[in-house]
Amino acid sequence: MIIWGSRGVTSIKARTRFICPVCQCESACDHKRVRRFFTLYFIPIIPLGTHSEYVECKKCGKAFEPEALAHDPAAAGREMQAMIEFVFLRAMTMTMCADGNLHESQIARIREAYQATTSEELPEEALQGEMKDTLRLSADASAGLIEQYAAPMNNEGREAVFRAAMVVAEADGDVSAEEMAVLMTIGQALGMTAAHMQGIVMSRRAETEATEA
Ligand SMILES: [Zn+2]
Known part of the structure; x- marks a missing residue:
């Protein structure tokens, strides 16, 4: 039997620095992108149009909307x-x-x-x-x-x-x-x-x- 489905694949769009709203200081962060893929036998093979992005603080591990990159108190x-x-x-x-x-x-x-x-x-x-x-x-x-x-x-x-x-x-x-x-x-x-x-x-x-x- 053929097993197919879809799943999100996370990749790093950019490694950068930002002022983390939680840590309240400058910190390294990953700008990540999640893309949905059509999978066959659990292997992603076709990217589907939809994707989302977020920014993850390396210090506290919390995720934020990409707008957080421009956050400058x-x-x-x-x-x-x-x-x-x-x-x-x-x-x-x-x-x-x-x-x-x-x-x-x-x-x-x-x-x-x-x-x-x-x-x-x-x-x-x-x-x-x-x-x-x-x-x-x-x-x-x-x-x-x-x-x-x-x-x-x-x-x-x-x-x-x-x-x-x-x-x-x-x-x-x-x-x-x-x-x-x-x-x-x-x-x-x-x-x-x-x-x-x-x-x-x-x-x-x-x-x-x-x-x-
Ligand atoms: Zn943080």
């Missing part, structure tokens, strides 16, 4: 940092540009805040570009970007952005009506309630008065 971290920087910078530039008066003291606050969050000096070009973009876009358009990029931030982060924007608004001596309106737009984009924003504004006012007294 450091790149994800850098991307996240760039998003956070953008949110801070845009919120502060928005309040600075709110009433059309760009004060040297406001620019100084932005530089300080940037340095405090990133431990790097804000490049002049980046600041100029940011100001140009902010003046070109409507407050709503900028708020839309803030809303989008702030999505992964938690409440503390969002509050810190709001506070940073407020410090810039105060830096020219007073918070004008235009600056306050923009602050509220920013807070809304950050998902804060009016009561929450009011609370921060009040406590900030009390702090400033206490320092002045």
Whole structure:
């Protein structure tokens, strides 16, 4: 009698290295391919069209989807940092540009805040570009970007952005009506309630008065 069937034959497509999601470090891995073969007397003789691929970590032996080869936690971290920087910078530039008066003291606050969050000096070009973009876009358009990029931030982060924007608004001596309106737009984009924003504004006012007294 003729014995026929099909079975999967595993071959190594590539030996490479990747950041193993389980080991959380760089490790050697095999990029494997499983191909189904038509078998005769248990011997694979005809490759069938279907195949699947996976990546196997040599350290922990776990298998992952081939997408794991491109997994780069450091790149994800850098991307996240760039998003956070953008949110801070845009919120502060928005309040600075709110009433059309760009004060040297406001620019100084932005530089300080940037340095405090990133431990790097804000490049002049980046600041100029940011100001140009902010003046070109409507407050709503900028708020839309803030809303989008702030999505992964938690409440503390969002509050810190709001506070940073407020410090810039105060830096020219007073918070004008235009600056306050923009602050509220920013807070809304950050998902804060009016009561929450009011609370921060009040406590900030009390702090400033206490320092002045
Ligand atoms: Zn592993």
